[in-house]
Amino acid sequence: MSQKRPEAESGRSEAESGQPDRTSDPAHTTTSAARFAAFASSRGRYYAVFLAVFCAVLIISNISATKVIGFGPIVTDGGASLFPIAYILGDVISEVYGFKAARKAVITGFALQILATFVFWLVLISPPGPGYENQDAFAAVLGFYPRIVAASLVGYFVGQLLNSWVLVAVKKRMGESKLWVRLLTSTGVGEFVDTLLFCIIAFAGVIPGLDFLNYIIVGFVYKVAVEIIFLPVTYRVIKLVKRHEPSYELDEARA
Numbered sequence: 001m002s003q004k005r006p007e008a009e010s011g012r013s014e015a016e017s018g019q020p021d022r023t024s025d026p027a028h029t030t031t032s033a034a035r036f037a038a039f040a041s042s043r044g045r046y047y048a049v050f051l052a053v054f055c056a057v058l059i060i061s062n063i064s065a066t067k068v069i070g071f072g073p074i075v076t077d078g079g080a081s082l083f084p085i086a087y088i089l090g091d092v093i094s095e096v097y098g099f100k101a102a103r104k105a106v107i108t109g110f111a112l113q114i115l116a117t118f119v120f121w122l123v124l125i126s127p128p129g130p131g132y133e134n135q136d137a138f139a140a141v142l143g144f145y146p147r148i149v150a151a152s153l154v155g156y157f158v159g160q161l162l163n164s165w166v167l168v169a170v171k172k173r174m175g176e177s178k179l180w181v182r183l184l185t186s187t188g189v190g191e192f193v194d195t196l197l198f199c200i201i202a203f204a205g206v207i208p209g210l211d212f213l214n215y216i217i218v219g220f221v222y223k224v225a226v227e228i229i230f231l232p233v234t235y236r237v238i239k240l241v242k243r244h245e246p247s248y249e250l251d252e253a254r255a
Contacts, residue, residue: 038176039098040248046241047097051105054089057082058109059116062152066141068207075207075215076222084226086156087163087191088234091183091227094164095171096241096248102164110153117149151202159194163187179238180231187227195220 040047065079094102120142128135167186174181199216207215227234242248 038242038248039101040096040242040245042097042101042104044097044245044247046245047093047101050089050093051108054086054093054105055109055112057086057089058152058156059112061086062113062148063142065148065152065202068203073214074218075211076218077203077215080219080222084223084230087160087187087223087227088230090160090163090190091167091186091234092238092241094167094186095179095182095238096245099164099168102168103161106157106160106164110157113149113152117146121146148202151198151200154201155194155196155198158197159190159192162193163190166190179235183231183234184224184227188224191223191227192220195223 061079061083063079064082065077067078069076069078069080090102090105093105124139124143163186166189167182170182170185195216199212199219203212203215
């Protein structure tokens with residue numbers, strides 16, 4: 001059943017309602033904030049678009065991550081250029097559609113990752129045809145891909161679910177206000193766990209010594225920095241989707 005939106009409810013004055021203003025009551029404020037946590041249905045107009053882009057970013061990032069890149073003292077991988085966008089998309093999905101919808105996106109993305117790994121493995125073990133001379137190069141790049149996927153499956157599954165869970169939990173507590181707090185808090189938690197698990201599983205023993213520690217620190221700082229830089233864009237996208245998503249309404253059951 002559709003209910004009033006947060007802005008409509010919060011706009012009622014004491015004179016209009018005929019009831020005393022209870023916003024100074026901390027218990028009432030907390031209850032009201034939780035009540036005003038709105039979410040859209042995953043059957044909504046734009047969820048499928050975000051899901052498709054999310055999965056594409058995830059697969060492209062993991063293929064790109066098979067190459068280690070060095071910019072002077074900075075060590076990273078090819079996936080770093082695009083992968084933070086997956087977290088931004090995860091934030092949009094979590095904020096607008098709720099935790100269950102975000103969890104569905106994560107599971108769908110990883111199912112496609114497993115499919116991609118299986119296809120690459122089949123192609124890798126298939127005998128090269130006449131005139132094809134790049135079998136060793138193909139194996140050198142995509143032969144490493146299963147380890148990248150394993151690292152991504154563990155790191156991103158845990159990190160992204162934590163990211164979504166923290167964002168939704170903060171939203172239920174604080175309501176629609178202070179979006180930047182839940183975006184940065186959830187990203188900090190999710191990205192830290194994701195980066196740590198991914199780096200250990202994917203590149204432990206591959207990147208030596210202090211370079212490996214450099215790789216972990218740079219990866220985490222870079223991903224959070226991208227989130228901060230793109231915060232105005234994330235704000236704008238979330239605002240537009242909420243405004244044009246017909247199913248965005250007060251419904252705690254969807255969270």
